[in-house]
Amino acid sequence: MTSFSLEQLRRCTVAVDLGAARTRVYLRDSGLIVDEPSIAAVNTRTGSLIAVGTLAEGMAGRTPAHISVVRPVSGGTVVDVEMAQRMLRNLVSDKVRRAWRRKPMLRAAVCIPHDADPLARRAAVETLMGLGTRRVELVDTLIAAAVGCGQPVELPEATMIVVCGAASTQVAVLSLGAIVAAEKVLVGGDAMDYAVVEHLRSRHELMLPTQGLHPLHLALAADPMEESAEVRGRDVATGLSRTVMVSTADVREVMHTPLTAVLDAIGRVLRSCPPDLVADLVDRGVMLAGGSAVLPGLDRMIADATGMTVRIADQPDVCAVLGLGAMMEGKVQPLHLDPLASS
Numbered sequence: 001m002t003s004f005s006l007e008q009l010r011r012c013t014v015a016v017d018l019g020a021a022r023t024r025v026y027l028r029d030s031g032l033i034v035d036e037p038s039i040a041a042v043n044t045r046t047g048s049l050i051a052v053g054t055l056a057e058g059m060a061g062r063t064p065a066h067i068s069v070v071r072p073v074s075g076g077t078v079v080d081v082e083m084a085q086r087m088l089r090n091l092v093s094d095k096v097r098r099a100w101r102r103k104p105m106l107r108a109a110v111c112i113p114h115d116a117d118p119l120a121r122r123a124a125v126e127t128l129m130g131l132g133t134r135r136v137e138l139v140d141t142l143i144a145a146a147v148g149c150g151q152p153v154e155l156p157e158a159t160m161i162v163v164c165g166a167a168s169t170q171v172a173v174l175s176l177g178a179i180v181a182a183e184k185v186l187v188g189g190d191a192m193d194y195a196v197v198e199h200l201r202s203r204h205e206l207m208l209p210t211q212g213l214h215p216l217h218l219a220l221a222a223d224p225m226e227e228s229a230e231v232r233g234r235d236v237a238t239g240l241s242r243t244v245m246v247s248t249a250d251v252r253e254v255m256h257t258p259l260t261a262v263l264d265a266i267g268r269v270l271r272s273c274p275p276d277l278v279a280d281l282v283d284r285g286v287m288l289a290g291g292s293a294v295l296p297g298l299d300r301m302i303a304d305a306t307g308m309t310v311r312i313a314d315q316p317d318v319c320a321v322l323g324l325g326a327m328m329e330g331k332v333q334p335l336h337l338d339p340l341a342s343s
């Protein structure tokens with residue numbers, strides 16, 4: 001995070017995090033104004049947009065043939081620029097949209113996944129440009145999330161952050177305002193939910209959508225010692241509604257398989273860090289962010305595997321866009337690494 005990029009960020013009016021699962025928008029001096037699912041419902045006959053965000057999410061799996069529910073962002077990358085623009089335009093409320101029209105948000109800051117390729121970067125820029133933005137500042141999600149979690153990223157001390165999103169998990173060690181080592185794996189909360197759905201189908205012959213996992217998440221979160229939880233779904237053979245008792249130990253075990261990729265990524269990042277920074281991390285521990293950070297037991301599984309203390313950020317799901325907002329509003333001091341004057 002050089003003072004140059006912070007300078008540019010301070011000129012931005014709006015910060016956007018276009019995630020695979022959710023879209024968040026932070027407006028200067030107003031705060032978080034949008035936190036909605038990155039979903040749009042379209043009438044395929046007329047091409048018109050029917051719903052966006054939470055309303056469109058509720059339609060998924062319940063639409064007639066001529067209505068299609070689409071996700072314009074996949075794996076943290078905008079895959080349908082036009083649809084993403086239409087979705088974003090509609091998510092931003094009428095009042096803000098009018099303000100946007102009167103005085104276009106000429107500069108926007110956008111989170112971009114670590115290691116995003118030039119096409120992904122271009123797609124993010126084009127999406128915002130289509131809404132009247134003239135200049136787009138791209139900021140690595142890992143830096144934005146670390147700032148949003150209140151980590152002192154500008155100090156010469158190691159900070160480890162794990163951003164566990166829907167489609168991917170990103171891991172980084174930061175020091176002096178920059179990324180020292182980082183990894184991104186295409187395993188996130190969705191893969192862990194999918195593993196549990198598959199377990200329920202094969203072990204209990206029960207079908208249920210990933211949203212149906214919510215009661216199981218609640219049971220796992222409520223009491224780590226709880227041995228079983230009640231889940232309602234549809235019988236694979238008869239198609240009738242059925243309730244089963246699911247062993248929470250089994251659920252944790254099936255979640256562990258996709259989690260292995262995340263643990264491997266943490267190991268690789270630690271191995272590529274200088275020893276002094278790793279020593280800092282033993283004291284400071286790991287900060288867990290992203291919507292899946294609250295997945296029951298995830299923090300404990302990472303702590304057990306790494307031997308480090310793991311803390312969950314205060315607002316893990318929105319900390320990347322809050323970090324962008326903090327940088328935009330000048331709440332992060334620029335780092336001056338000017339050469340020392342010769343004496």
Ligand SMILES: Nc1ncnc2c1ncn2[C@@H]1O[C@H](COP(=O)(O)OP(=O)(O)OP(=O)(O)O)[C@@H](O)[C@H]1O
Nearest residue numbers: 019020021022076165166167168189190290291292
């Ligand atoms: N209370 C909860 N319990 C369990 N999982 C949750 C909870 N809340 C959100 N999640 C999971 O968090 C994920 C969404 O995380 P987040 O909002 O960070 O995604 P995103 O930023 O859109 O994704 P990405 O970073 O992959 O682009 C989903 O997989 C969702 O199932």
